Every structure is written in structure tokens, then in C-alpha cells.
Amino acid sequence: MYQINNLSFKYPKNKEKTIKGISFEIKEGEIFGLLGPSGVGKSTTQKILTKLLDNYEGEILYKGKDLKSYDKSYYEEIGVGFEMPVHFSKLTAEENINFFKKLYKSTIDTDKLLKRVGLYEHRDKKVAEFSKGMKVRLNFVRAMLNNPKMLFLDEPTNGLDPHNARIIKEIIKEYREKGGTALLTTHLMNDVDELCDRIAFMANGQIAEIDSPKNLKLKYGERKVEIEYRDGEGVKKESFNLDTLKDDESFINIIKTKEILTIHSKEMTLDDIFIKVTGVSTHE
Amino acid sequence: MNNFLTLLFGELQRMKKYNIFTAAILVDLLWIGVLYFAKVEDITSLIPIIVYIDATAMSMVLVGATLFYEKQEGTIRTLLVSPISKSDYILAKIFANITSNLITLLLIYAYGKIFKEVNLNLLGLIGSVVLIAFFHSLVGFLLTFNTKDFTEMLMDMMKYTFIFSIPVLLEQMGLIKNEIVDKILFIAPTKSAAVLLEATAGGVELWRSLFALIYLVAASFLFVYIVLKKFHEFQVKEGGE
Incomplete structure (x- = not known):
């Protein structure tokens, strides 16, 4: 799905590069975990892959084509789930979802997904009245509403109770079973263990280790x-x-x-x- | 529906939900109050002044308000990873602003026509408002890109108003009467805005109207280019630098 070769990136105001020549691959149909402490370049890598940052060195191929050659239609294929709330607070959940749905050519049955994550009965409430957990679940629905081929998830279960975290993880697993690919960023190692096929640990702008969770446990255990x-x-x-x-x-x-x-x-x-x-x- | 229209209707829906329209209507009622208490029956010369203030200041404020709301609520992040072009995003905000400015114009004009005496070319007024609001919305974008919060943006807007709007306003109200000052003020885009509005009442020399029109159109093209370029920096920053 993605082939990242010798990727480097420096923010204009920084002296040092945030990402220092990383190379890895995200295979189609896998959940790939990008892990590491804050400030090592995980979010920057994700921003580059979601085309929010483009002034990078190195090469990124998406489906064999240079990522830079894709226009806005690229966003028809990806879904991005943010950790922080990203909804209009004075609009209801349904108004938010309907607004974002209209921006895409192809969308899913969001009522079904809202029911699954327990938000359907709250769809007419303003997002401002939502709890933190409800906003996290709504963020997840937002990321999934265009039926993405590639899903970027940042701490998708952070702030959720175990029951709702379980539902989100089940949906992510089903998404993979249907052929979806995901890049997961989280500090919750239980989620990584349960969801990720392969993981990369980043440290100081570089990839320190990359393999399946099982192989890493065997290697370091x-x-x-x-x-x-x-x-x-x-x-x-x-x-x-x-x-x-x-x-x-x-x-x-x-x-x-x-x-x-x-x-x-x-x-x-x-x-x-x-x-x-x-x-x-x-x-x- | 294409994404420009989706974004435009989304902007209008949010302007209603976030009570931005309500605030704008209250301001309109205030203006109508001013016209009501004006001791003259013929308010032909007053309407261009009110429309001038609305189309310049309100356009800048509305862009700042909606953009800072989006920053505060994080919605800008999710919009930036949606299949929309930056020109769709910018133009939707501008045309939502223009809609608000046109509502103001039509309310004030209707009041003037029904209760007072007005001799203005309505089509000319509409065209002028569209152009002036378009340009000043772009100014609003630039002010927002260069400020950290809405208060700072308002401060910068006040500076713009003091430097460019108030001298022109004083001249329009007849408080400054000097030929040299009149010519110098043509440097400011606000002067062209005032001239276009004044021309809807007739009696403005053709060269002045043409100069004002060409000035604002050219400045709008230039500012569209700058805003699109600056939007990229804004995108990087709001993407979470």
C-alpha cells in the first residue's frame, strides 16, 4: 500500500530534522502500529502520509505511485481519526456527520455505525453536550464515513470505557478482515498487541525496531x-x-x-x- | 452537489447555529435605528456609508470569527484531510460573508425605500458590496493567518480600520475636504470601496468609478493569490506543527 524510502523532514522553524531517513512499508490489509514516545516523529510521519506536510525528502509511494502526484481525490481513499475532538460543537452529531458525508463521493451507512458505537440515540444532541468518550466515538465514525481503503488512527480508544473500547477494536478488526489497511498510533500497548500485525518503534526521528509484536517479544524476551x-x-x-x-x-x-x-x-x-x-x- | 456548495451551505448553517447571523441582524437593526433617528428624509448619502462599514469591517470580522471557531474546535484539522480544494474552502467562506453583507444591504435598502427616500442604483450597490466584501474577506484571511487568537486579530483589524477606513469615512462624511488628500487616499482599497458605493447615487466622475473598479478587481486577484499561498503555511501550522 505504502512504500516509504529514506524519508526525512525538517520543520522550517527547527534546526534539526524531525524525521531522519526512515524506510518502511505498510502492506495492504495489515494494521501497522507506529509507536514511540512523544516528539519522535510519529505524528509528523502520519501528517506526511495524510498529505498535510509535503516538503519532505525521500520517496513515498502509495499504490506504486508517488504520493505527491495525488490530488484532493486522495482523501476519498483515506480516513483520518483524530485523538482530539474535531466536530462543530453547536451542531448535532447527525448534522456534523451529514455535512462531512456530503464532501465524499462514496459513503457508508452511518446510522448503522452510529448504532454500533452507541451514538444513534444521541444523534440529535449537540456535540457540545457529548462526553469525552462520545466525542472519541464520533471521531471514529467521522474517520470511517467514506469507507476508506486506508485508515489513520490516533489513539482510537483513548478515553473510552472497556466496553466501548472493545466495540471500536472489533470494528477495526472487521475493517481489516474486509481488506482495509490501517496505521495506528497509540500509547496503549494492549491495543497494539491485540490489533497490530506489525509495529515500528520510533526513537529520535528514526525507526529503532520493526517487526510483528510476537517476533519482537521473542527477540527481546x-x-x-x-x-x-x-x-x-x-x-x-x-x-x-x-x-x-x-x-x-x-x-x-x-x-x-x-x-x-x-x-x-x-x-x-x-x-x-x-x-x-x-x-x-x-x-x- | 459539488464541494464548494456543500462548504458554502455548511458555512451558512454554522453562521446560523453559532448565532453569527443573529449578531449581524442585531447590527442591522442598530443601523436601521440610526436611519430612523436621522433628521433627514433623503437618506441616499447615508446608506453607502453604512454599507461601506458593513462590507469592510464585518467581512474581516466574520472570516476571523469562523476560522478561529474552526481552530478552537479542531474542525479545521478534519477539513484539511477531506477531499476539498483550498480554493473551495476559501471561496465558501467569502461567499458566506457576502451573503451576510447582502442581507444587511437589502434590509437597510428596503427600510429606506419604505420609510424614507432613497435614490440609489440597487444593482450597482449589490455589485459593489460583492466586490468590497470579497476583497475584505481576503484581508480577513490574511489577518487571521498572522494572528494567534481572535482578540489579536481584532486588534490588527482595528489598525487596518484606523489607517485605511476611518480617513476615507471622514472624507465621505465631508469632514475632510482637500483635493490632495482625496487623491492620496486612492492608495487605500477602502477609498475605491467608498467611491464605488458613492457612484450608485450618481454624480461621480467616470474615471473615479473606473479606477475604483479596476483597483478592487486587481487587488482581489492579487490577494487571492497571496491567500492561497499563505493558506499552505496555515495548513502546515494547523495540521499540528
């Missing part, structure tokens, strides 16, 4: 099992090599003779990989 058991009056904790576990007498002895409190494989979480690869905390 320790092949160990940690076991916690009761030993007399106290509690003991020991680690064992996962590869030699079946022949490890000491491990087998503990399993057979001790009261086990916890047992965990030391697989790395995406949170751990995030911190390790980018060098910063996800709370930044």
Missing part, C-alpha cells in the same frame, strides 16, 4: 520461567531456563513437592520493549 513457592514459613522465588525445563531436576522437584504460588514465563511485554527500544517510559 528472556527464555525463562519464574516460579514462586512456599518454603517452610517463607516464600521463595527461582528462575529456570525455558529450553531445558523438562530435564531440570530442581524445577521438577519444586513442582512435585512444593506449594506453588505463581508461575510465569518471562516473555517480554510490549511495554517493556517500548522502554527498552526507545529508551523512555510510555508515560512520557
Whole structure:
């Protein structure tokens, strides 16, 4: 879908480049996660791909053609979901949706989607009366209303309760099953784990790591099992090599003779990989 | 429906919902009040002055108000990733402004015709308002692009008004009577605006009307070019630099 080759970008007022020669590919039908702490160039990359910024170096091919050669019709094919509210607050949800729908040649049945995300019964309310979560869901409907081939999502579940976050994630998965492609930017590693086929971690304007979540966990994880058991009056904790576990007498002895409190494989979480690869905390 | 019309009707709908039209109608009623209390029956010379103020100042204010609303609510971001051209976006705002200015003109003209005496060429007035509001909406865009918030934009608009509008207004009201000043004021686009409106009452030399018309048309073309160019910088900034 996208082939990004040696992409660099510098904001006119900055001395240093925000993006420093990154190359990656977004394959058709995949959900690609672009991750990293604030200020490393994720949003800038997304803005370049959505044609909000065009003064870049390097090459971006969309469906094999230079992105710069596309005109406004490019926006017929993409949907952009923002983290911040992007609706006219004194208009109702339906008035907002109808206005944006009229800008596109092809649109979906938005009533169906509004029902799915639990906003249909609130469609006649002004957006100003919406809660944060309702605005996030409305942003999602806005991004999907032109039935995009490519979807850019920035923190699509941020501010949502678990029930509504689950609904949004289900819709994103269904979108992929129908052949849709998405670029996801989020700090919520659970969402990444659940949704992304491949992820790229960005640090200091460069791609520090790129692979599937599973491969990254295998690459960075320790092949160990940690076991916690009761030993007399106290509690003991020991680690064992996962590869030699079946022949490890000491491990087998503990399993057979001790009261086990916890047992965990030391697989790395995406949170751990995030911190390790980018060098910063996800709370930044 | 093409996207220019969608954007234009969207602008008009929002001007209604955000009470911008209501505010404009209140201002119109204020002007009608001024005309009501005017001690003269023939208000032919007063209407061009009122229309001049409305088509210059209100055009700039309305562009600033709607653009800053869009910035504040984040809607500009989603519009920038929609299949619309920047010229559609800019022209929709301008023509929404012109609609508001024309409503003002028609209300005031109708009041004058029904309750007072007016001898103005209505078609000439409509054409002049369209041109003056078009140009001043473009000025409004430039002022908005170069300011951080609506208050700062209003301050810049006041500067424009003091430098370009008030001297012309004083001359129109007969408070400045000097041939040299009259010629110097032709540098300002507001002078051409005033001359075009004055011409709808007749008695204006042809060269003055023609100069004013050519000046505003040429300045509008130039400003369209500048606004389109500056819009790109605005797009980068509002896209979230």
C-alpha cells in the first residue's frame, strides 16, 4: 500500500530534522502500529502520509505511485481519526456527520455505525453536550464515513470505557478482515498487541525496531520461567531456563513437592520493549 | 452537489447555529435605528456609508470569527484531510460573508425605500458590496493567518480600520475636504470601496468609478493569490506543527 524510502523532514522553524531517513512499508490489509514516545516523529510521519506536510525528502509511494502526484481525490481513499475532538460543537452529531458525508463521493451507512458505537440515540444532541468518550466515538465514525481503503488512527480508544473500547477494536478488526489497511498510533500497548500485525518503534526521528509484536517479544524476551513457592514459613522465588525445563531436576522437584504460588514465563511485554527500544517510559 | 456548495451551505448553517447571523441582524437593526433617528428624509448619502462599514469591517470580522471557531474546535484539522480544494474552502467562506453583507444591504435598502427616500442604483450597490466584501474577506484571511487568537486579530483589524477606513469615512462624511488628500487616499482599497458605493447615487466622475473598479478587481486577484499561498503555511501550522 505504502512504500516509504529514506524519508526525512525538517520543520522550517527547527534546526534539526524531525524525521531522519526512515524506510518502511505498510502492506495492504495489515494494521501497522507506529509507536514511540512523544516528539519522535510519529505524528509528523502520519501528517506526511495524510498529505498535510509535503516538503519532505525521500520517496513515498502509495499504490506504486508517488504520493505527491495525488490530488484532493486522495482523501476519498483515506480516513483520518483524530485523538482530539474535531466536530462543530453547536451542531448535532447527525448534522456534523451529514455535512462531512456530503464532501465524499462514496459513503457508508452511518446510522448503522452510529448504532454500533452507541451514538444513534444521541444523534440529535449537540456535540457540545457529548462526553469525552462520545466525542472519541464520533471521531471514529467521522474517520470511517467514506469507507476508506486506508485508515489513520490516533489513539482510537483513548478515553473510552472497556466496553466501548472493545466495540471500536472489533470494528477495526472487521475493517481489516474486509481488506482495509490501517496505521495506528497509540500509547496503549494492549491495543497494539491485540490489533497490530506489525509495529515500528520510533526513537529520535528514526525507526529503532520493526517487526510483528510476537517476533519482537521473542527477540527481546528472556527464555525463562519464574516460579514462586512456599518454603517452610517463607516464600521463595527461582528462575529456570525455558529450553531445558523438562530435564531440570530442581524445577521438577519444586513442582512435585512444593506449594506453588505463581508461575510465569518471562516473555517480554510490549511495554517493556517500548522502554527498552526507545529508551523512555510510555508515560512520557 | 459539488464541494464548494456543500462548504458554502455548511458555512451558512454554522453562521446560523453559532448565532453569527443573529449578531449581524442585531447590527442591522442598530443601523436601521440610526436611519430612523436621522433628521433627514433623503437618506441616499447615508446608506453607502453604512454599507461601506458593513462590507469592510464585518467581512474581516466574520472570516476571523469562523476560522478561529474552526481552530478552537479542531474542525479545521478534519477539513484539511477531506477531499476539498483550498480554493473551495476559501471561496465558501467569502461567499458566506457576502451573503451576510447582502442581507444587511437589502434590509437597510428596503427600510429606506419604505420609510424614507432613497435614490440609489440597487444593482450597482449589490455589485459593489460583492466586490468590497470579497476583497475584505481576503484581508480577513490574511489577518487571521498572522494572528494567534481572535482578540489579536481584532486588534490588527482595528489598525487596518484606523489607517485605511476611518480617513476615507471622514472624507465621505465631508469632514475632510482637500483635493490632495482625496487623491492620496486612492492608495487605500477602502477609498475605491467608498467611491464605488458613492457612484450608485450618481454624480461621480467616470474615471473615479473606473479606477475604483479596476483597483478592487486587481487587488482581489492579487490577494487571492497571496491567500492561497499563505493558506499552505496555515495548513502546515494547523495540521499540528
